[in-house]
Amino acid sequence: MMEDRQFLIDLAKMKMPFGKYQGRFLIDLPEHYIVxxxxxxxxxxxxxxxxxxxxxxxxxxxxxxxxxxxxxYT
Known part of the structure; x- marks a missing residue:
């Protein structure tokens, strides 16, 4: 359970490390890009x-x- 919590915290802080949307938070990537x-x-x-x-x-x-x-968490 603690691992799940940490995974969500890490996701919240994670930015796209490469590509067109480099530096944008993963959760804020355009839907079409994720699809x-x-x-x-x-x-x-x-x-x-x-x-x-x-x-x-x-x-x-x-x-x-x-x-x-x-x-x-920021």
Missing amino acids: WYKTKGFPNGKLGKQMELVYELQLNGLEDIIRKIRQD
Whole structure:
């Protein structure tokens, strides 16, 4: 459970490390970009898992949960 909490905190603080949207918080990436990765394949490792969660959150309109966590932990 603590690992899940830390994963969400890390996601809230994570910025895109490369590409067109480098430096933008993952949760703030445009939906079309995340959908493109969904069809292309998310990167391996933690970044891919974070982006996959962003996809699910955006799909369900829950991005504000992560933005609230970012406010609380920055």
